[in-house]
Amino acid sequence: MKKKGLQKLGVLISVVLALAIVLPLAGGCTAGAPAPEEPWKCGYIGALATDVGRSSQRTTQIAIDEINAAGGLLGRQIEYVEADSTEEPLEGVKAYEYLAEHHKVDFIVSGCIDDVSLGWMPRLLEYKIPTLDTWTSAIRCIEIVHDDYEAGGKAYFMPHMNDYDQGAEYVAFANDLLAAEMGWDTMVLYYEDTAYGCGVAEWVRDEIGPGAGIETLGEVCYDIGTFDFTPVYSKIVAYDPDFIFHICSVNCVPPSAAYVEMEIPIPIFGVNVAACSAEFWDDMGGMAGGFNATMPPPTIGLEWDPVSQALIDKYKARWTDRPIFPHFNGFNAYQGIYHMVEAAERAGGFEPLDKWVKEMEKTDQILWRYGGHERRDDLSPTGQDIKWQYYMYYGPDHDYTHSCVLDQTGEHGRPGGMVMQWKLEKQDPLEATVGIIHPERWRNTEFVFVPWIPEEKRIQK
Amino acid sequence: MEQILIQGALLSGLYALIAMGFTMIFGVGRVLNLAHAGYVMVAGYSYFWATYMMGLPIVAGFAIAIAVSTGLAVGTYLGWVRRFLNDPTIVFVSTFIFALILEHVMTLAFFRENINVPPIVVGMTQVMGCPVSNNLVAAVIASWACIGAVLFFVRKTHMGRAMRALAMDRRGAIISGINPDMVNLTTWAISGALAGVAGVFWGSYTFLVPSLWVLPLIMSFAIVVIGGLGSIEGTLAAAHIVGFMETATVLAINDKLRSVPGLVIMIIVLLARPKGLFGR
Amino acid sequence: MAFLEVKDLEAYYGKAQALKSVSFNVEKGGCIGIIGPNGAGKSTLLDSIIGLTDWRGQIIFNGVDLHRLTPRAIVKLGIGYAPERGNLFTYMDVKDNLLVGAYLAREKIDENLGEVFEMLPRLEERQKQQAETLSGGERQMLSLGRAFMTDPKLLLLDEPTLGLAPIVISRIADVLENLKKTGITIVIAEQNVTFTMTHAERLYLLERGQLTMGGTPEELRGEEYISKTYFGV
Amino acid sequence: MIRRLRWWLIAIAVMCVLPLFVPLGFPVSVIRLLVMGSYLAIFAMSWDMMSGHTGYISFGHPFLIGLAGYVTAFLSHQEGFQPPHIVLPLAVTLPLGVAAAVGGGMLFFFPSMRVRGPYFALVSLAFMEILHRLIIAVRPEFTGGDRGLPNLPSVVMGAIPNYYLSLGLMFATAIGLWYVSRSNVGNVLKAIRMDEDVVEASGISTYRFKRFAFLLSAVTAGLGGVFYTHYLASINPRRAFSAILLLDIIISAVIGGMGTIVGPMFGGYFLTFILEYLRPYLFGQWRLLAYALVAIFMVIYKPKGFYGIAQDVASWFQTRKRRSAQYGY
DSSP states (O other), rough: HHHHHHHHHHHHHHHHHHHHHHHHHHHHOOOOOOOOTTTTTEEEEEEESSSHHHHHHHHHHHHHHHHHHHHHHBBBEEEEEEEOOOHHHHHHHHHHHHIIIOOOOSEEEEEOOOOHHHHHHHHHHOOOOOOOOOSSHHHHHHHHHHHTTTTTTGEBBBOOOOHHHHHHHHHHHHHIIIIIIOOOOOOEEEEEESSHHHHHHHHHHHHHHHHTTEEEEEEEEOOTTTOOOOHHHHHHHHHHOSEEEESSSSEEEEEEEEHHHHHHOOOOOEEEEEGGTTTTTTTTTTTTTEEEEESSSOTTTTTHHHHHHHHHHHHHHHOSSSSSSSHHHHHHHHHHHHHHHHHHHTTTTTHHHHHHHHHHHHEEEESSSSOOOOOOOOTTTTSSSEEEEEEOOOOSSSSTTTBBBOTTSSSSSSSSSSSEEEOOOOOOOOOOEEEEESSGOOSSSSSOOTTSSGGGGOOOO | HHHHHHHHHHHHHHHHHHHHHHHHHHHHOOOTTTTTHHHHHHHHHHHHIIIIIOOOOOHHHHHHHHHHHHHHHHHHHHHTTGGGTTOOOHHHHHHHHHHHHHHHHHHHHHHHSSSSSSSSOOEEEEEEEEEEEHHHHHHHHHHHHHHHHHHHHHHSSSSHHHHHHHHOOOOHHHHOOOOOHHHHHHHHHHHHHHHHHHHHHHHHHOOOOGGGGHHHHHHHHHHHHHHHHHTTTHHHHHHHHHHHHHHHHHHHHHHTTTTTHHHHHHHHHHHHHOOOSOOO | OSSSSEEEEEEETTTTEEEEEEEEOOOOEEEEEEEETTTSSSSHHHHHHHHHHHHHEEEEEEEEEOOTOOOHHHHHHEEEEOOEEEEEOOTHHHHHHHHHHTSSOOGHHHEEEEEEEEHHHHHHTTSBBBGGGSSOOOOOHHHHHHHTTTTTSEEEETTTTTOOOOHHHHHHHHHHHHHHHOEEEEEEEEEEHHHHHHHHHHEEEEEEEEEEEEEOOOHHHHHHHHHHHHHHH | OTTTTTHHHHHHHHHHHHHHHHGGTOOHHHHHHHHHHHHHHHHHHHHIIIHHOOOOOSHHHHHHHHHHHHHHHHHHHHOOOSTOOOOOOOHHHHHHHHHHHHHIIIIIGGGGGGOOOHHHHHHHHHHHHHHHHHHSSSSSSHHOOGOOOOOHHHHHHHHHHHHHHHHHHHHHHHHHHHHHSSSHHHHHHHHHHOHHHHHHHHTHHHHHHHHHHHHHHHHEEEEEEHHHHHHOBBBBBHHOOOOHHHHHHHHHHHHTTTOSSHHHHHHHHHHHHHHHHHHHTSSSHHHHHHHHHHHHHOOOOOOOHHHHHHHHHHHHHHHHHHHHHHOOO
16 A cells, blocks of 8 residues: 555656656747847856855846836846856856856856856856956956957956955055054965965065065965864964964955964954955954954945945845945946946947957046046045046956056055954944054054054064 | 874864764664764854854853754654664765755855854963963863763763663664664764764864864764774774874974875775774 | 463564464463474574564463563563573673663662672673673573563573583573572573473473474473484484 | 667657757757756766665765866866976877776775775765865965866867767766666676675675776766866866765765666756756755755655656556556556
């Protein structure tokens, strides 16, 4: 009796499974080619369970809603679709294929981490879909764009600085603050083994020493899977440097927490991606006080220009769960989509690709501290308005094709690597209580040492 | 050198605690529960949720973590493992998938960000010139207390003796009036509780991330195989072998190779003496 | 009513029938022997009484029907079992082995332990030794002792003399006599007919799963079939 | 011969004409999925040859796949990391990759087949983890370290050529392994799975049979591995040695029906498709959760997999047929 029941169950399961496989196939067959009046499709790819992924996912939605509300692109609305890459390179490839072939999207916004982006780069070359990569700064991606420009690499844009340019920013910071102001001359380079960590470390190693007269006593590289940092810090302490230059993007909270828990008696500076997240305080279990990090410009703690402030307001009104505040890639995705859409408007769409890329490469956008999108050169530099944010992409003849131009001279106003610091006590439970300590022009809070750094380590000129 | 000794001893204590629950289940039921490290991960999150997010006292956090992991272990056993005790492959594969399910659920609940659990005991101590966090010392003391309690339980109580009896001779145990199902269930519950304690300490020693179970699982594998599957004494010894080797590797060679020496020893032991150093 | 009543007992191993319509009774305080060749079903019969096989028919012990009871419940009712080759816990010491036997009879541990050590002084000497290091005779004694620790009213002994030297057998025989004096009912399953005849009040011959003959030792000794087959006369 | 291959021929014919419908609106995304499915099917069958047939459950199959993939990727990488700065053509690197899988397998995996059951699973998992660590830590400037090697040359470009390539590979593997599993060798292997000691006792040297099964498995894994790597055109350690890939392979084989070749093949396609079809309906992690739940339910309630279900269905129909012939209803 029971056996027969099982058999019937078997038949039922088989039928359901067969239907499950056949029905979508049939559905796929009936869907024809998109008619001209159909909306544009914007695909989002990224890890939807991470803060990084969600920041750009949400600001992408905001940007598209705004564009649609303003009448869309060339009279057509933009439809938003998404695919989760779950931080797995293979899933990333599948997700990219899904967007390209199932949805036939017109352009893609990505919030993928380095190795996921590198995983789908070959697919980008194949499909040649305009893609905006808002998180990774891997120089390998840029190299592919540069080397295979005509093969399809030109469809790729990176609305922020690449590894090497970021490294240059940190060198400037080391010059200004660490060497000139603090008078330190030895350091340990401490970085995680990711495309980002190694890329920046390479730059810092080659440039900081000669550039700022700081001697690198040693290098400590750790795996992103590392969970026990006691031995790592023991190695660092053994070098006895003036300060630690720390570079991390994926596994940031654990080394930071270990630093606080172990009360390492050496000041720590560098790039800490997690520290620019508004959740840093909670993720650290309330031990974030005094922590500082060098960040690409749009970061918490900064005073905002009206465009970014409007974005933040919309973001906060719409989402209250984690991340409560967009990461810098959220701002970049938002601006980047505008660049793509404006370029498409000028080029009459995303096809042909060449024309769109030409227009996109002409992007030259300045966000003013008190102004808006429009160029208001008359107000600057004598007026009260100052240049706040600056977007422009390197062309095909530059080595860093299609990543954002680094403006180190300050001519366009972009801050040269901002250093933010968490205050020792969290003041507002919802707001990040951080301030900018460097560079001088943007400083809005005083730099403090964490309490356990001994006096002799606090040398200042 | 002192560094290796101290760090190694501390790490080994935690490893022993995780591997202990793992080996007990194999000893009594002859199945490998790959979800064990998953319980460790979930317990860590439960503790974090209770103490940091809900603001409950530490004791309550411990109780919740232990309750959750024990519940998961008992649920796994009663849910399906009980029916497949004679088919280790199914238990093997299904518990592995279950660990993955736990990871997905935790990702949905807490996201895939690294979370730091506030230390249970704050501060640092200098031991023989090496900095050691008080939290880790507390964790290791607690581990040893748990290990001691388990050893006492297994040796000196009726239930503990029944567990050992069942592991050695099932038929002999049954005719002595032991209900194997009940003993198995108790073993799973104890193993779950150990995973709970281990989870809190492991979480506060390292950090929380939903994929936290993979490394402890692989290390417990190596430990129980080296020590001899099912042998508690062997597990203790092997945990120290692996712990010291790992610390030495990290400090002297390369941080990224931390799991390699343990695994190499495991392979050598398996091929040369498949029953493990203390196995029977 | 008999203390243990077995009626029309049938048991299977997979599809092979191991016991066919076995019936016998045991009186309280009595000692019976089941004799028969290897593979006749003696162990299956004892396993069925303790609840280890899936059987049909009727087994009534002390007024309780044992059908579908778990071994645990049956042990709790007061049946102890010393199986063939002991099924000892080899990596535990002797005392722990005995204590496992007391799993369900915890309140009488001290009393029973004292009695076991009195009956089997050898075990007291070796109580800290691992079971795997014991000799064959000591193992058999330990198995007996462990069964006694369950505080039984009925003791099932499976091949207590298997593979033992004559001198050791005589020691086991002494223990058996001591056990009988305590008033415990005993069922012995044995190939060693001489031994069984010396101690049992009543004997049954089990062949190919069926009881073919039964009677007092004197009656059976007279049977030509028995003398021929089992004494080789 | 033709009779025995009837179903295979029908399946091949149907799969071969599918791309002809692309101009008529058949979605290319499905073709892409079938490519992914084919590779997973190859891996699952390879796993099945070794583990499903002999009962030596391998938890380290990505070791073979990843080794093959890394060797070919390393040798054919455009920047020519190898010392003399030459880039070898694919015709050389592909066979070298397969040879690496077979050689590495024979060197490390096969000797561990001395231990059985969970122990073998542990050793194979350990080998996978060790290779993973070594690739990350030793000479990362050659292996690409954590980031791997991106932008590898492709064997063929585009969805449909790749589809035919993977399909040919898949069917060649499937029919080859299917023949072996139906032969006497296959029967001995299944007997080993039931009880190796009994087989040994009956005078058959299980060693040679295990070695044969393992060789077949390694060759298939290597073949699948090299083409898969060049299809994805990038390789990195997190993907090559991930628990996800390992689990996909095992689950495909288990839910398809272990030891049947056809079952794991179907399991590979099923898994690929269910994951993709859930994508529009379930947000990110929910999709993976749903997939894991389906897998665990299949393992617990249908340990014999789809093959078992198909057999149930067939026998159900047969019973009905017989009954209707007997009683006339």
